[in-house]
Amino acid sequence: MSELLTEFDRLSELFPTTPLKFAVSIVALGLVVGVLLAYRRLHAWVAERARPLYADIASMALLIATCAVSLAVVLGVWGQTAELSRLYDDFGLGGDGVARAIFSFLLLVVTVIATRFVRRVIEEVLGSSSAVTAHQRKVTHRLSQVIIWSVSLVVVLGIWIEDLGSLLVGAGFLGIVLGMAARQTLGTMLAGFVLMFARPFEIGDWIAVDDNEGIVTDISIVNTRVRSFDGEYVMIPNDVIASSMVTNRSKRGRLRLEVEVGVDYRTDIDRAADLAKAAIEDIDEALAAPSPQIVAKSFGDSAVILGVRFWIDKPSARRYWTARTAAISAVKAAFEDEDIKIPYPQRELSGRAETGGFRIADDGETTPAGSPSDDGKSTEHRMTTPEDR
Structure with missing residues (x-):
């Protein structure tokens, strides 16, 4: 390994x-930047002519090779490969260490x-399902x-750490402690997964949660x-939604509206209902099917x-208020x-027949001087019942 690095020192000569x-270093760095900028286009170009998996492997290999060669060239031009070799020898990185490092790096690349491969599989398999x-x-x-x-990180740790079981046991106890301390947060996250897969509502739906x-x-x-x-x-926490009653007003893609109107007691109810139904059928916002319905709901105080x-x-807020108006x-x-x-709200006042009902009496009283009355007097009208007489 050290001999291979030393070969790049010839670049300094x-x-x-x-x-x-400086010029060579800039060219090497520019090569890396160019590969990074052209990475997506290169991946797409290879994917059109071969399998997407081959495109992933080829583009990743090109990127890694470019970075490695550019780094080696920069170190060689400035004569730093000898220093890197010295550090390599001082740390005692033998063939076993290099093999583990290379295997770990390749495992991360894989x-x-x-x-990426799993993402494409998910898109292809689940993308065709409307559910x-x-x-x-x-x-x-x-x-x-x-x-x-x-899984990949556990394998990498297993390569570098001999007693991985003790580390995992310690991590398990730490996970239990953190779970107990953050059970509210974990409950919220679990509720989030339930909402995502149970689908009581989706993005764009009109919902009501409590207030x-x-x-x-x-x-x-x-x-x-x-x-x-x-x-x-x-922002509504998912655990609040999971424990509350949720109303999805747009689940079926339509919403029923109701407008209450009062008519006088002397009005023909059937005729008023026919007129109201014809009026609703003429507005653009109302659907023809299901057809509008007019129902008599109750006897009000005045109608x-x-x-x-x-x-x-x-259904949306704008369409709701536009249709209602x-x-x-x-x-x-x-x-x-x-x-x-x-009719407006009104009250009817009547006296009991067994007591003689009530009458309106006019009592004349003298008004104060300067009153605008023509004869200097005003008339006070009050209701009296037989008990007042």
């Missing part, structure tokens, strides 16, 4: 002056290639990355981000309450055209 050394969303495919890919890298309502913009392992209708972003129900598609305007206009009264 070929380029004896400092400007030449791990990178394996993660699996892009977000779930991404989560599956992340989990596969964690598993592959964990929070809005459009889902992101689902992570820790929390779910919701954009409220006021334009604010609310019979009708429920005007209709559906909208692609259009429905109220259409029903009000239709009732006004047909002289159907939408």
Whole structure:
């Protein structure tokens, strides 16, 4: 190994002056930068002409070889390979150490290639399934990355550490302690995985969780981000969502709206219902199927309450309020055209027949001087019952 490094010292003799050394170093570094910039295009070019796995191997091998050669050239030009050889001898890195280092490096390279291969497999296998969303495919890919890298690091540690079992036992106890200390965080993360795979809602859905309502913009392992209708972003922990009642208003791609309207007790209910239904059918926001429905809901204090129900598609906050406003305007206009009264809240006062009812009495009293009354007096009207007489 030291003899191989010493061979690069000849470059310092070929380029004896400092400007030449700088020029060669810049060219070597520029070669690395050029390979890094052309890495993706090179990978795509090889993938078009061969298997993607071969493209991964070829592009990775080219990148590693370029970095190794450029580093050796820079060290050789500046005459530092002898110093590197001395450090190699001082640390006693024999053939066994070099072999382990090379094996560890190759294992890490294989791990990178394996993660890319698994990602392509996940995209090809799960990408054709409509039951699996892009977000779930991404989560599956992340989990596969964690598993592959964990196995690879354990193997690398096993190469360099003889008593790996004790280290793993210690790591297990440390994991238990950390799990007990951060059980809230772990519970939130587990709830996040459940949400990602159970799919009670997806990105873009309109949901309501307790007092929070809005459009889902992101689902992570820790929390779910919701954009409220006021334009604010609310971060809801996943464990809160898992333990709360969640309403998904856009799961089926449509939403039913209801507008309540009161009509006078003397109005023909069937006629008012027909007018309201015709008015709703004329607005653009309402779906034709399912058709609008008008139901009599209750006897109000001043009116019979009708429920005007209709559906909208692609529910969102904007479409919700636009459709609701259009429905109220259409029903009000239709009732006004047909002289159907939408009564104000009112109260009816009556006296008991067995007590003689009540009467309105006029009592004349003198008003203070300077009163605007024509005769200097005002009339006070009050209600009296037979008990007052």
